[in-house]
Amino acid sequence: xxxxxxxxxxxxxxxxxxxxxxxxxxxxxxxxxxxxxxxxxxxxxxxxxxxxxxxxxxxxxxxxxxxxxxxxxxxxxxxxxxxxxxxxxxxxxxxxxxxxxxxxxxxxxxxxxxxxxxxxxxxxxxxxxxxxxxxxxxxxxxxxxxxxxxxxxxxxxxxxxxxxxxxxxxxxxxxxxxxxxxxxxxxxxxxxxxxxxxxxxxx
Amino acid sequence: xxxxxxxxxxxxxxxxxxxxxxxxxxxxxxxxxxxxxxxxxxxxxxxxxxxxxxxxxxxxxxxxxxxxxxxxxxxxxxxxxxxxxxxxxxxxxxxxxxxxxxxxxxxxxxxxxxxxxxxxxxxxxxxxxxxxxxxxxxxxxxxxxxxxxxxxxxxxxxxxxxxxxxxxxxxxxxxxxxxxxxxxxxxxxxxxxxxxxxxxxxx
Numbered sequence: 001x002x003x004x005x006x007x008x009x010x011x012x013x014x015x016x017x018x019x020x021x022x023x024x025x026x027x028x029x030x031x032x033x034x035x036x037x038x039x040x041x042x043x044x045x046x047x048x049x050x051x052x053x054x055x056x057x058x059x060x061x062x063x064x065x066x067x068x069x070x071x072x073x074x075x076x077x078x079x080x081x082x083x084x085x086x087x088x089x090x091x092x093x094x095x096x097x098x099x100x101x102x103x104x105x106x107x108x109x110x111x112x113x114x115x116x117x118x119x120x121x122x123x124x125x126x127x128x129x130x131x132x133x134x135x136x137x138x139x140x141x142x143x144x145x146x147x148x149x150x151x152x153x154x155x156x157x158x159x160x161x162x163x164x165x166x167x168x169x170x171x172x173x174x175x176x177x178x179x180x181x182x183x184x185x186x187x188x189x190x191x192x193x194x195x196x197x198x199x200x201x202x203x
Numbered sequence: 204x205x206x207x208x209x210x211x212x213x214x215x216x217x218x219x220x221x222x223x224x225x226x227x228x229x230x231x232x233x234x235x236x237x238x239x240x241x242x243x244x245x246x247x248x249x250x251x252x253x254x255x256x257x258x259x260x261x262x263x264x265x266x267x268x269x270x271x272x273x274x275x276x277x278x279x280x281x282x283x284x285x286x287x288x289x290x291x292x293x294x295x296x297x298x299x300x301x302x303x304x305x306x307x308x309x310x311x312x313x314x315x316x317x318x319x320x321x322x323x324x325x326x327x328x329x330x331x332x333x334x335x336x337x338x339x340x341x342x343x344x345x346x347x348x349x350x351x352x353x354x355x356x357x358x359x360x361x362x363x364x365x366x367x368x369x370x371x372x373x374x375x376x377x378x379x380x381x382x383x384x385x386x387x388x389x390x391x392x393x394x395x396x397x398x399x400x401x402x403x404x405x406x
Binding site: 015059063 | 250263292304
């Protein structure tokens with residue numbers, strides 16, 4: 001530990017900028033927003049993208065129901081208004097991480113177009129990349145790894161997206177992944193290729 | 204761009220962990236929580252700490268009123284309940300950034316001990332470092348760079364911390380900085396020395 005007084009550096013050049021952080025990390029901050037039905041494969045793809053980015057020495061962070069619904073948004077229920085607030089807060093957190101130069105991988109059903117578009121509008125141009133993880137309700141229901149569609153059909157879960165609540169598909173997503181015809185590894189590679197091609201993986 | 208199908212890597216080893224991110228960045232995630240009166244010097248110190256960390260090639264991010272009150276918490280007012288929710292949400296965001304292996308520099312008056320202690324309890328042991336930026340009300344009032352104390356004395360601002368709302372000093376902060384006897388550069392160096400001494404600047 002050097003004596004704090006032994007140097008005469010003056011710190012007056014203002015705050016560290018986003019560009020400074022991007023240069024440090026060798027990447028550009030961005031929010032990858034994965035939207036799609038329950039059982040579409042969002043989480044699986046998100047995890048693989050995260051791993052592939054780490055292998056490229058890139059700093060990524062996943063936001064999903066696990067780390068948001070039990071923390072930041074634990075005081076929100078599932079009314080339309082609360083779902084909107086849920087997505088709004090997640091969008092604001094994603095914006096902070098993006099400003100921090102992190103590659104955010106947000107994975108939420110986020111069924112309403114209006115809520116997703118509000119997040120897009122709140123982030124800067126190029127900072128929001130919508131990834132539509134596409135699957136038919138029929139195929140998702142056949143997968144049903146958590147038995148949620150079964151419960152929804154039985155009326156044990158109300159307002160379940162795709163059953164008794166609508167899923168509004170993105171109109172102009174940056175990336176569409178048809179998970180009935182692509183495996184998760186290839187889906188993740190497509191996301192990486194998009195990031196590469198658009199310069200996000202360099203500063 | 205290589206053909207996505209040309210490699211046969213299988214991705215089944217689970218998610219990227221916090222330890223993986225810390226190794227990538229060569230640092231440990233932590234939340235530095237700067238608390239103190241308005242005009243205590245929190246923001247100045249926060250900016251210098253951020254700059255010093257960047258010079259050490261460390262990835263830090265500041266959370267403060269500027270990027271939180273106008274975004275994530277723009278739907279909160281200043282009642283006791285809303286102030287508590289303000290700090291709760293900031294604490295949850297700091298927790299996410301800490302899990303992302305970032306060094307968070309949170310700078311908020313955060314006058315109530317209960318709210319700060321809830322943030323501490325919510326973060327893991329060693330993940331929360333409370334920095335008490337100490338100044339007397341008299342000295343802060345003499346500085347008054349934004350004229351806020353003057354307005355509070357004139358009754359134009361109600362519930363102003365230190366004037367007609369209490370500031371509850373931390374009882375066991377990790378770092379105390381007496382800004383009446385230390386300049387901001389030395390204060391920031393003390394914070395860096397703490398991080399160094401406690402192993403946060405290596406993974």
